[in-house]
Amino acid sequence: MSFLEVIVLALIQGLTEFLPISSSAHLLLPSVLLGWQDQGLAFDLVLNIGTLAAVVIYFQKDLRNMSFAWFNSIKHKQTTQDSKLAWWIIWATIPAALIGFFGKDYIELYLRSGYVVATTTVFFGLLLWWADAKAVQIKTEYQTGLKGAIFLGCAQALALIPGTSRSGITITAGLMLGLTRNAAARFSFLMSVPIISMASGYDLLKFILSDQYVDWGSLMLGAGVSFISAILCIHVFLILLNKVGMLPFVIYRLILGAALFYVLS
Template sequence: MTTFQIVVLALIQGLTEFLPISSSAHLILPSILLDWPDQGLAFDLVLNIGTLGAVLIYFRRDIGRMCGAWCYSLKTKQQTPDSKLTWWILYATLPAAVIGFLGKDLVEMYLRSGYVIAVTTLVFGLLLGWADFRAKRIKTEHQTGFKGAMIIGFAQVLALIPGTSRSGITITAALMLGLTREAAARFSFLMSVPIIAMASGYDLLKFILSEQSVDWQGLLIGAGVSFISAILCIHVFLIILNKMGMLPFVIYRVLLAALLFYVLS
């Protein structure tokens, strides 16, 4: 890939990973419209590391406090709101981790098509709008509960289908459970830490076992661009969320789905 392609793809990944608009729906466009080559395993890995670093830095205080409370709960057997939240997020990660590990190859083989991405972009975008419109929006992330966390966790499994959007489907489920918009987004962002970490570990293992040549300069550029753009994306998303809700993202998903159907027809 050229440096320009690396920067564009890293920007797409960083800007769409945490927005409820589906990164896979955007990453497919350059290959369809511009006939760009597949970025490869190593590039996917560094993009994931970049976005993981972004959420760790942005929520460093929350994550540090939660990790401290979780470790304290292991030692004393006493639970605090932060330790409970940490446990809920860890449990909620298990469904996607297990099903993703077992079904990743099947998804890659049968569901990674342009039409599937177009349909899921549209359907789950409308579902997000419905959830936002009907939501009670009264709970914080600390009021999710174990049952609620597992519902969000199983919803995250649907994100294995390209075009669904991991953040989109988890925020949708959280809104349906009565969380506020900000709490739903925060829970989704915090959930991204273990799932992206596991996906990165899996890709790292595959990369070590492969014999791919490595463009280290390109990888560093990709990681840096995805890291910076993801931090900016999280910050701007939370601002938009408090002012306008999910409507801008729902409209965007509908228009993006229409574009995908048009270019694929």
């Protein structure tokens, strides 16, 4: 991989992983428009690790409080807002974990196409617009509830379909539940930690069992760029969220979907 490819792909991963605009749709563009080859398992792995590190560090205080509260809820039977939130994140992780484990091969074989990505980019963009326009937006993430967490988990499972956008569909589901934009985004980001961790662990196992050539320089550069761009993206997104709403992202998704249909036709 060239220096330019490493920088561009890492920036795409870092900037789009946590925005509701579909990272898979954007990662498709270099191959469609520029003819770039697949970057390989090792590079995918370090990009995911970079974005995982970004969300863990950004929400380190929340994650630490939730972890302590969760252990106390087991050991001392103490229930707090943080322990409830931790349990809800666990429950919300189960649907995507199960479907990802049992359906990954099917998804890779039948759904990873340009037209699927273009269609889901447009459809779930419109669904995000509808949810944002109709949302009550009165609840915090601490008012999600078990049923709400499972609903959000099922929404996250839909993100296994390329082009859906994990953050986009989970924020959409959060808005449907009456969460504020900020609360929906925060729950979405916290949900990303276990699911990205599991995906990275799976890719790491495949990498260990493979005999793939490793360009350590490119991997470290890619991980660093994806980490920095992701942590900046999370910070700016949470600041702008209540000011601009979801409409700019919806419009962007519609333009991106139309562009994908055009270049694929």
